[in-house]
Amino acid sequence: MNILVTGGVGYIGSHTSVELLNNGHDVIIIDNLSNSKRETVGKIEQITQKKITFYQGDVTDKQALAKIFQAHHIDGVIHFAGLKAVGESVDKPLLYYQNNLISTMALAEACLTYEVKQFVFSSSATVYGDQTSPMHETMPLLSTTNPYGETKAMSERILQDVIKKHRKLSIVLLRYFNPVGAHSSGLLGEDPSGIPNNLVPYITKVAKGELEKLFVYGNDYDTVDGTGVRDYIHVVDLAKGHVAALEKLKSGLEIYNLGTGKGTSVLEMIEAFEAVNGISIPYQITERRPGDIATCYADVSKIKDQLGWSATLKVEDMLRDAWQFERQL
Ligand code: WQD
Numbered sequence: 001m002n003i004l005v006t007g008g009v010g011y012i013g014s015h016t017s018v019e020l021l022n023n024g025h026d027v028i029i030i031d032n033l034s035n036s037k038r039e040t041v042g043k044i045e046q047i048t049q050k051k052i053t054f055y056q057g058d059v060t061d062k063q064a065l066a067k068i069f070q071a072h073h074i075d076g077v078i079h080f081a082g083l084k085a086v087g088e089s090v091d092k093p094l095l096y097y098q099n100n101l102i103s104t105m106a107l108a109e110a111c112l113t114y115e116v117k118q119f120v121f122s123s124s125a126t127v128y129g130d131q132t133s134p135m136h137e138t139m140p141l142l143s144t145t146n147p148y149g150e151t152k153a154m155s156e157r158i159l160q161d162v163i164k165k166h167r168k169l170s171i172v173l174l175r176y177f178n179p180v181g182a183h184s185s186g187l188l189g190e191d192p193s194g195i196p197n198n199l200v201p202y203i204t205k206v207a208k209g210e211l212e213k214l215f216v217y218g219n220d221y222d223t224v225d226g227t228g229v230r231d232y233i234h235v236v237d238l239a240k241g242h243v244a245a246l247e248k249l250k251s252g253l254e255i256y257n258l259g260t261g262k263g264t265s266v267l268e269m270i271e272a273f274e275a276v277n278g279i280s281i282p283y284q285i286t287e288r289r290p291g292d293i294a295t296c297y298a299d300v301s302k303i304k305d306q307l308g309w310s311a312t313l314k315v316e317d318m319l320r321d322a323w324q325f326e327r328q329l
Contacts, residue, residue: 002026003246004074006059006107007081008052009036011190012122012179014044015239016078018188021048023243028053028072030064031081035193043187059103062110069114076118076246079107082151085197086126086291089148100151101158108162111169118249119159119171120242125231125259125296127153127175133229133263134299137175137255145291156255163253170252172245177231177259177298179238181318182325189325190235199269200232200319204326207279214281216266218288223295227266231259231297234313234321244309259298260311273319 003020007013008029014036017027021044029041029052041054053072057064059081068074082100083089089096104121111119126149128135129142141153159171180200182189195211196202205211219226241258264272270281304310 001075001246002028002073004028004030004068004072004077006030006077006079006103007036009033009038009040009054010080011036012176012235012238013078013080014040014188015183015235016080016242017044017052018047018183019236019239019243021050021052023247028055028068028074030055030057030059030068032056032058037191040188047183047185047187059107060099062106065106065110069110074114074116076120077107077111077116078120078122078242078246079104080122082122084148086146086148087197089146089151090291093147096147096151101154104155104158108159112166115168117168117170118246119169120246120249121155121159121171121173123156123173123175124149124152125175125177125257125298127156128296130293133295133297134261135257135296136299137257137302145293160253167251170249171254172249173253173255174242174245174258175255176238177233177257177296179235180232181234181236181313181321183236184321186324186328189322191329199266200322201326203270203273203281204322206281207273207277207323208326212282214270214283215286216283217286217292219285220288221294223265225265225267228292229263229265229295229297231262232264232269232315232318233259233311234318237311237313241303241309241311244307248307254306256303256307257298257300258303259300261298261300263295263297264315269315269319272315273323276316276320277323279323
């Protein structure tokens with residue numbers, strides 16, 4: 001199938017583009033390169049030995065989208081493009097609402113205009129808010145803790161209203177837990193600009209000596225060791241989950257969690273990184289980070305039962321691959 005991947009040069013988009021190409025699909029990418037590098041296109045082609053069609057552009061630009069849909073017969077769309085820094089979304093709410101909601105609506109409109117059959121939306125476990133894990137797809141969407149999470153919840157609701165009217169389109173909402181790690185080739189990985197917000201890229205910068213130590217945001221949560229517990233999933237597993245969802249999509253709208261179903265604490269992640277990579281990670285316990293919740297991990301039974309997909313890679317694989325990518329940057 002011809003698949004349009006928005007944000008396809010980004011961290012998750014690039015890994016998903018690799019798996020789509022590996023599964024025999026043709027990939028067209030639109031990316032505004034605001035949080036990614038043009039050279040990643042070549043790395044995807046190097047890994048897969050296949051060519052990609054790349055457009056530098058913004059998904060909120062309806063003319064840019066029309067040009068692509070008129071030039072190619074698009075069978076399916078995977079929509080990654082969006083702003084995703086939780087802290088930044090608190091500082092710049094209008095930027096996040098405009099960018100993330102307008103891009104989703106413009107893309108959905110183009111799918112209807114050009115009779116695209118499948119739409120896969122990159123959502124987030126953030127939409128569950130501070131509920132009790134394991135998080136299940138049938139849980140109500142309570143208020144999230146930041147504008148970024150609200151844009152994901154709102155986009156889900158917009159797409160659910162679209163599908164009520166337009167039955168020819170199939171939509172799947174994929175709720176990611178914590179994507180980490182990198183492609184085993186060392187060519188693709190998470191390379192955030194500036195000081196990383198997320199745990200694993202921060203740890204790899206400490207391992208490299210670029211940052212002095214890790215600040216652990218609180219150890220007074222009601223968890224195994226007081227530090228935050230999350231469901232970390234290898235980005236390659238996550239990418240394969242997208243291919244499974246796209247290839248087995250039924251009509252209507254479905255929601256799936258993409259996680260491992262296991263929770264790991266911050267201190268357990270530090271210990272695992274040190275054990276796998278033989279590098280000590282100095283850290284200091286500090287105050288809780290506003291907006292954080294104690295525990296978040298997935299109930300992964302639905303995607304396993306309906307699509308026969310489960311994550312296979314372990315935390316050790318994630319941390320080994322993350323370090324292998326970081327050290328060659
Ligand atoms: C993980 C744990 C922190 C950094 C967010 C978004 C989510 C998705 C992934 C976009 C928490 C602790 C972290 C640090 C720390 N983003 N931590 N020191 O907050 O679970 O999820 O990123 O799709 O939507 O909500 O991920 O990696 O920031 O934090 O102690 O320097 O590590 O408190 O317990 P999070 P994270």
